[in-house]
Amino acid sequence: MSDAASSGGASARRRPPTIHDVAREAGISRGTVSRVLNGGHNVSPEALKAVNAAIKKTGYVVNRHARSLVTQRSDSVAFLLTEEQDRFFEDPNFNHLLRGCTAALAKHDIPLLLMIAGTEEERRRIGRYITAGHVDGVLLVSSHSGNPMVELLHEAKMPVVACGKPLGQVATPAYVAADDREGARQMLRHLLGLGRRRIATVTGPLDTPGGVDRLSGYREMLAEAGIDYDPALVVEGDYSRASGEAGMTRLLAQAPDLDAVFVASDLMADGALATLAKAGRSVPGDVAVGGFDDSAIAAAARPPLTTVRQPWERISGEMVRLLLSLISGEPPASVILPTELVRRETA
Amino acid sequence: MSDAASSGGASARRRPPTIHDVAREAGISRGTVSRVLNGGHNVSPEALKAVNAAIKKTGYVVNRHARSLVTQRSDSVAFLLTEEQDRFFEDPNFNHLLRGCTAALAKHDIPLLLMIAGTEEERRRIGRYITAGHVDGVLLVSSHSGNPMVELLHEAKMPVVACGKPLGQVATPAYVAADDREGARQMLRHLLGLGRRRIATVTGPLDTPGGVDRLSGYREMLAEAGIDYDPALVVEGDYSRASGEAGMTRLLAQAPDLDAVFVASDLMADGALATLAKAGRSVPGDVAVGGFDDSAIAAAARPPLTTVRQPWERISGEMVRLLLSLISGEPPASVILPTELVRRETA
DNA sequence: CTGAAAGCGCTTACAG
DNA sequence: CTGAAAGCGCTTACAG
Numbered sequence: 001m002s003d004a005a006s007s008g009g010a011s012a013r014r015r016p017p018t019i020h021d022v023a024r025e026a027g028i029s030r031g032t033v034s035r036v037l038n039g040g041h042n043v044s045p046e047a048l049k050a051v052n053a054a055i056k057k058t059g060y061v062v063n064r065h066a067r068s069l070v071t072q073r074s075d076s077v078a079f080l081l082t083e084e085q086d087r088f089f090e091d092p093n094f095n096h097l098l099r100g101c102t103a104a105l106a107k108h109d110i111p112l113l114l115m116i117a118g119t120e121e122e123r124r125r126i127g128r129y130i131t132a133g134h135v136d137g138v139l140l141v142s143s144h145s146g147n148p149m150v151e152l153l154h155e156a157k158m159p160v161v162a163c164g165k166p167l168g169q170v171a172t173p174a175y176v177a178a179d180d181r182e183g184a185r186q187m188l189r190h191l192l193g194l195g196r197r198r199i200a201t202v203t204g205p206l207d208t209p210g211g212v213d214r215l216s217g218y219r220e221m222l223a224e225a226g227i228d229y230d231p232a233l234v235v236e237g238d239y240s241r242a243s244g245e246a247g248m249t250r251l252l253a254q255a256p257d258l259d260a261v262f263v264a265s266d267l268m269a270d271g272a273l274a275t276l277a278k279a280g281r282s283v284p285g286d287v288a289v290g291g292f293d294d295s296a297i298a299a300a301a302r303p304p305l306t307t308v309r310q311p312w313e314r315i316s317g318e319m320v321r322l323l324l325s326l327i328s329g330e331p332p333a334s335v336i337l338p339t340e341l342v343r344r345e346t347a
Numbered sequence: 348m349s350d351a352a353s354s355g356g357a358s359a360r361r362r363p364p365t366i367h368d369v370a371r372e373a374g375i376s377r378g379t380v381s382r383v384l385n386g387g388h389n390v391s392p393e394a395l396k397a398v399n400a401a402i403k404k405t406g407y408v409v410n411r412h413a414r415s416l417v418t419q420r421s422d423s424v425a426f427l428l429t430e431e432q433d434r435f436f437e438d439p440n441f442n443h444l445l446r447g448c449t450a451a452l453a454k455h456d457i458p459l460l461l462m463i464a465g466t467e468e469e470r471r472r473i474g475r476y477i478t479a480g481h482v483d484g485v486l487l488v489s490s491h492s493g494n495p496m497v498e499l500l501h502e503a504k505m506p507v508v509a510c511g512k513p514l515g516q517v518a519t520p521a522y523v524a525a526d527d528r529e530g531a532r533q534m535l536r537h538l539l540g541l542g543r544r545r546i547a548t549v550t551g552p553l554d555t556p557g558g559v560d561r562l563s564g565y566r567e568m569l570a571e572a573g574i575d576y577d578p579a580l581v582v583e584g585d586y587s588r589a590s591g592e593a594g595m596t597r598l599l600a601q602a603p604d605l606d607a608v609f610v611a612s613d614l615m616a617d618g619a620l621a622t623l624a625k626a627g628r629s630v631p632g633d634v635a636v637g638g639f640d641d642s643a644i645a646a647a648a649r650p651p652l653t654t655v656r657q658p659w660e661r662i663s664g665e666m667v668r669l670l671l672s673l674i675s676g677e678p679p680a681s682v683i684l685p686t687e688l689v690r691r692e693t694a
Numbered sequence: 695c696t697g698a699a700a701g702c703g704c705t706t707a708c709a710g
Numbered sequence: 711c712t713g714a715a716a717g718c719g720c721t722t723a724c725a726g
Contacts, residue, residue, distance in 0.1 A: 015419075016479055018703055029713045034705055044711055061479035065415040066703035069718045072362075074412070079461070095441070102463050109472070111460045111481075114426070116449050125456070132363055132408035134458075241647055274649060300588055302621060365719055376697045381721055389695055413719030416702045696726085702719105710712085 017058040025054035037062060076111045077323060078135040080126070082142040082149050091239075091267060092295040093312060094141075097163060100316025101139055108324065112139075117149060131156035137323045140173070142166060145207035159326035161319045165209045165334070174332040176318045180210050183308040183339035184217025187262050187290040190306070190341055192225050196260035196288055200233040202247035202272060204264040211236070214264045214292060233258060237268045244271025252279055260288040260347065266297040269305055273346070288347035304344035311337050364405040372401035384409060423458045424670060425482040427473070429489040429496050438586075438614065439642040440659060441488075444510060447663025448486055455671065459486075464496060478503040484670045487520070489513060492554035506673035508666045512556045512681070521679040523665045527557050530655040530686035531564025534609050534637040537653070537688055539572050543607035543635055547580040549594035549619060551611040558583070561611045561639060580605065584615045591618025599626055607635040607694065613644040616652055620693070635694035651691035658684050 019037075023030040028047055035043050036051045043051075054060070068074050079101055102112050113135060117123040127149065130138060137159035142149065145168035153160045154171050162175040191199050201218050204211030219229055232254040237243035244263055248271065251258060263269035269291035273283060281287050283303060291298055291307035298305040318335050326332060366384075370377040375394055382390050383398045390398075401407075415421050426448055428441075449459050460482060464470040474496065477485060484506035489496065492515035500507050501518050509522040538546050548565050551558030566576055579601040584590035591610055595618065598605060610616035616638035620630060628634050630650060638645055641656035665682050673679060 019705095020703080030704085031706080031714080032712060035712085038705075042711055047711080061475055063416070063479075063703050064481060065412040065421070066718090067705075068412040069410070069416055069703080069720085070705045072718080076460075098461070099463060102461050103465070106463070106469060106472070109476075111462070111476075113423075113458045114445070114449050114461050115458070116446060116453070118450070122453060125453070128408055129456075129458075132410075134411060270647070277649075300617070302624075366721095367719080377720085378698080378722080379696060382696085385721075391695055394695080410719050413702090414721075416704085416719080417721045419702075697724105698726105699724090700722090702721090704718085706716090708713105708715090710714105 016063075017060045018063070019060070021058050022051065022054045022060045025058055026050040072133065074133065074135050075109075076113055076135050077105065077327075078113045078115050078130055078138040080115045080117060080130075080138050080140050080142075080149070082117045082123070082140075082147055091293075092297065093293055093310070096295075096312035097141065097316050100313050101320055104317050104320035108320075123149060127152050130158060137161070137327045139163070139319050139323060140166075143208040143210065144205065159323060161323040161326065163315065163319060167207060167209060167212075174322055174326060174334050176315055176322060176335045176337065177209065178310040178315065178339050179336050180213035180339075181217040181220070183292065183310075184214040184262065184264075185221045186339060186341045187292070187308050188218055188221035188225075190343075191260045191262065191288055191290060191347060192221070194260070194284075194288055194347060197227060198233070198255065198258045199227075199260040199262060200235075200251045200255060200258045201262045202235055202237045202244060202251070202264060202268055204236075204268075205238050206236055210264060210292075214262075218262055230255070237264065239265050239268060241267050241271040244268030245275045246271075248272035248275035249279075252281075258287065260290070262290045262292075264292050266291040266293040266295045266301070266305060266307055269307070269346075270297050270301050273301055273303075273305070284345070284347050290347045294342050298342070298344065301346070303346050306344045306347040307342050309340040309342050311339070363410075364407045365410070366407070368405050369398065369401045369407045372405055373397040419480065421481055421483050422456075423460055423482050424452065424674075425460045425462050425477055425485040427462045427464060427477075427485050427487050427489075427496070429464045429470070429487075429494055438640075439644065440640055440657070443642075443659035444488065444663050447660050448667055451664050451667035455667075470496060474499050477505060484508070484674045486510070486666050486670060487513075490555040490557065491552065506670060508670040508673065510662065510666060514554060514556060514559070521669055521673060521681050523662055523669060523682045523684065524556065525657040525662065525686050526683050527560035527686075528564040528567070530639065530657075531561040531609065531611075532568045533686060533688045534639070534655050535565055535568035535572075537690075538607045538609065538635055538637060538694060539568070541607070541631075541635055541694060544574065545580070545602065545605045546574075546607040546609060547582075547598045547602060547605045548609045549582055549584045549591060549598070549611060549615055551583075551615075552585050553583055557611060557639075561609075565609055577602070584611065586612050586615060588614050588618040591615030592622045593618075595619035595622035596626075599628075605634065607637070609637045609639075611639050613638040613640040613642045613648070613652060613654055616654070616693075617644050617648050620648055620650075620652070631692070631694050637694045641689050645689070645691065648693070650693050653691045653694040654689050656687040656689050658686070 019030050019033050023033045033051050105112050115126050117126045140162040143164045150166050150169050160173040162173050164177045165175045203215045235247040235250050237247045263272050291305045294307045294309035298307045314337050366377050366380050370380045380398050452459050462473050464473045487509040490511045497513050497516050507520040509520050511524045512522045550562045582594040582597050584594045610619050638652045638654035641654045645652040645654045661684050
């Protein structure tokens, strides 16, 4: 209705102020405005002050599309989740990681683009999108062996940092992971310290680093304690609660005399706990139970689960740090972070 | 090392093909190439065919920055999570919603930018980012009353679709939600049908629609059954498992004769189950328990939880559909989706 | 139906 | 230290 409302204010909203407006306001050229925007090098103190005032006054915010067009950088990164990770998505771990990466990126004012490569078709589309330069790098969440996306990204020379060491790749990308082997050793050491000797394990999928490395830790520590490896004490799970239940059932049948279990994830451990309860075995009295992750499930389990903590916050922080350094041209690196035993009531 | 490697192929990777390359390949002007890219109107069949062939041959992918610069659209949307939703982030519901929105958007080739407005400072930064036109619209996840972000977005005339009806706003944005009231009624009807008469409830936070509306449904259904409202039978929770445990403890003290509880979320219901077990009350024998959400927790609960299903897939699908139509200039609309009672073993 | 041309908002050598 | 100018890759009236 009001003319006033439909002039100045409203049209200013349609077209945000540009570098041109700032330049005019500051009584200076656009090139100089751009220079202060990009670090303020080669700019006199007075010019800098005038530009900053003008920016504040006009409410100027850089147009990233214009900037990206000339710099050939997008100033954004992808968080890519590949199909097989379906289960991880239901896992609280995923939330921690995603939230951690978002926060770490936000500090650099870099938006995170979430991408899920479910179907083969999606993988193709996302592959094209990414390699077309719409993101500067990718945070990759994919732990199963032989993920085709890894090679595609590598061929496109796209900076990549994976969460967990990607297995079965010609060229392993940079990654950050918790020390799975040492984490398993911590748990085994604890169980052994409790006097347990018939210690079973439900492993993770053996085509994932968590599956393989936690099993190695288990075997190593047992060997160091002078206990022979007994195949009847190990079954493979797939990280789902159901597989924890089923695995525990199998273990009880194969080795009724077991007095402890190391379960390679909290979710599976929660399933194992249910099986144990149903079988009438007390925890930790008859059977001590140890998990892995220290996700929300651990504290909520009945009884509360003794587990191995993965430092998700640090993991996401390091992923972002590594990716940013890769993007700025530094050579790749991977980092392994220590885990920590969290004692609660199951062991 | 090799000259061959450092020429053609490598440099082609640095600078992806542009519309210019496609035009030359097709023997046609750039304007025409652009036209086929944008719907193919006013283009002869031959030209269209030539351009499509050239696109395929060159591996051309549009540069979105260049496009956005002229169209003043970003072709991307934000998924914005505001601070108070901390708990929701740990909830499996969040995953369903996020994944659903990502998938729905992917079908339109629109990337989802994840943003978390935790601190006040972040909220300011994100507000600026969004209102500066870096996204075309926002999917807002925020259920607590009086979220300042809602008003900010409204003033900036940014298209917004919320998940759940935002309470305490001057101007309610478009939203999509499950029918909370009706869902509660379904559960109450079921409990009543089981012959229960002393039905308690642990509500959600009363500054959220889920808290308020599910409580209304509870009260309504009871009234319709001719049962007087008893304040001793209702306690307020905050959607956390701990509040479910505590709420149940309180209810047991205030109304020892209760024979059923309607708990306004699965996570709280899981906590209530623990309290009940500790108190020696059998479920559903002594006390029937009903939850809300049908999240992963429900099926995993002991005993498996009877609950009310929220159609997350449809919710996310509708959110995206509404947002896209808002962006294309259509008037706002909100949608309420029906819930469904899922019978398991607790009631 | 199609081409030539202007312009979106920025950055970056290049002179000075 | 600073300005003028070219150019990033597209879209879109405007003529024809």
